[in-house]
Amino acid sequence: MSAAESATPAAGQPQDEAGAGAGALRRFVQGDLASLRVVLGLAVIWAIFQFENDRFLSAENLTNLMLQITAVGLISIGIVFVLLLGEIDLSVGAVSGLAAAVMAVLNVQHGWSPYLAILVAVLVGMAIGLLQGSVFSRFGVPSFVVTLAGLLAWQGALLQVLGSTGSININDPKITGLANTFYSDAVGWVIAVVVIAGYAGVLLAGYRSRIAHGLTGESVTPLLVRVTLVAVVTLVAVAVLNSDRGVPLALLILLAFVAGFEYVAKRTRFGRHVFAVGGSAEAARRAGIGVDKIRIAVFALSGTMAAIGGILAASRLLAVNQSSGGSELLLLAIAGPVIAGTSLFGGRGAVWTALLGALVIGSIANGMDLLALSSAVKFMVTGGVLLLAVIVDAIARKERQAVGRV
């Protein structure tokens, strides 16, 4: 047997350099390169809308796009964790509306400080998530039923909290500032440098840790490629944003949450256990992982992120009303990560698919608005895109199963 050869499996290198091209194609089909597929899809979408309306790729419209995707992207971060478990949370739209309403009522009608109002709103979202997660794991009720009940109940709670007026305008500058603050050009460039240096630093630390443990197999080239890619995207983005109003605070909030939770998902024990439960709850349980605790924590996270998304949405709208968190917000928040490659079947995905997915869906919505298409067309197109993404996910799963991967 090739015992000697495989005795050094730590190298982490691709097994066959020659078959790399075929391997890449296979991984593309099996969904491992879903992100590349989505980036290509995004490029096509942008090209089509730019062709139809040359204002689409203008700095002003791209800045608007960033502001439009913030709330959905934040909610999607929580959804990614729920999807990694192989579960679903249908209540996030209603929870985002309710949390925003709680914030508005406390701040506007009761005169609470904006910080305290925001804190309580976030805690409300977290408590709702804890409750739903506990019901799900304690009673074994399917998560979609628990959260469907939640959707109705929290929508009712939203109407109750708003009371007879049905709408509350927000004018506290601390709250409205969340979605309406733009940084100067200089600050924008500093942010760009910090982002690039931070990313390079994280990669370098990982590389040095591997060297320290005698794992020298990884070559430096892919790391350099990744840093270069991030640097180019960051610099171009800041340049575009600076040529309009500047880098928006809302975008920074979204990026910070995406980066933070990407770290949680991929680098921490909690994240590893979430993936394990999503892959095989039984295997996780036998390995001594507290499966119920993980599930409850993930639903609490989902509720928390829904609340934060709702607060950002209210800040942008400058108001909370009876339709806050309603309409297609829920479906877009779930569709985004799925479109960008997080599996509905659990155990596969990444937090940044929340950002990429929101970008794809936001671009479609934004572009159709620019073309002044009717709501009828917009709904049908968005539904079609979601269906397409789910079909691609299912095909990728079947392909994996065909080669013995689940």
Place this chain on the structure above:
Amino acid sequence: MNANAPLLEIDGVSKRFGPVQALDRVDFGVGEGEVVALVGDNGAGKSTLVKTIAGIHSPDAGSIRFDGETVTISRPQDATALGIATVYQDLALCDNLDVVANIFLGQEAISGGPAQLTRQLDEAKMEHRAAELLSSLAVTIPSVRSEVGTLSGGQRQQVAVARSLLGEPKVVLLDEPTAALGVPQTKQVLELIGRLRERGLGVVVISHNLANVFEVADRIVVLRLGRAAGDFQAEGTTEEHVVAAITGAGGNGGDSAARASDEGEGTEPQ
């Protein structure tokens, strides 16, 4: 191999599930660097015995001694704490995670320093230790970063066995490690069992495949209808002897055939 110090000794263990006497005063044992195969027909009590040792069932009667001391194993954690690792037939691996993640599942290495606050994984340390462990067992997998779902059945079995060794156990229980494996994969797993013996571990293997059993085992213990029905040194024993003990046709002790017809099990016409 009898000269080996006994690690695990089971003395007259009985276990009853309602009307079924699953184990009836069974004696059993495994020593350092010894591979003991546990064979028997379906329902003979093999799995019950292994689960009793692993702490999933507690025995109704009898005693268990480990390293010369009488112990009580009432929970799986008790067995693990003593140094008894069990690899069940379904392996309990997460197919979506790589080999390193599966080996360390539930006992991940955590980084030191401020990263400890977030329970950050020490991936490099885990990868290093996993590679060390696997190469010391000469396990044949493409890469420790391969997703377990992409591995063959034999490779998955080897990963599951390697994982069980992480806690430095003294006894490893393997439930049907070669079931549903092809010939080359079976060979890999049998070789791995041989290396566990070289490490001085006591290995208990449940198997239906007598050819495999004779290839790897030092001693063969036969269970029949919940009772010990034979204890053979693999060397100098023929398959016929073992089969006879399993089916109760002759074997050792003239009461076997009588017992079989008494209880009307295993000898029913098709």
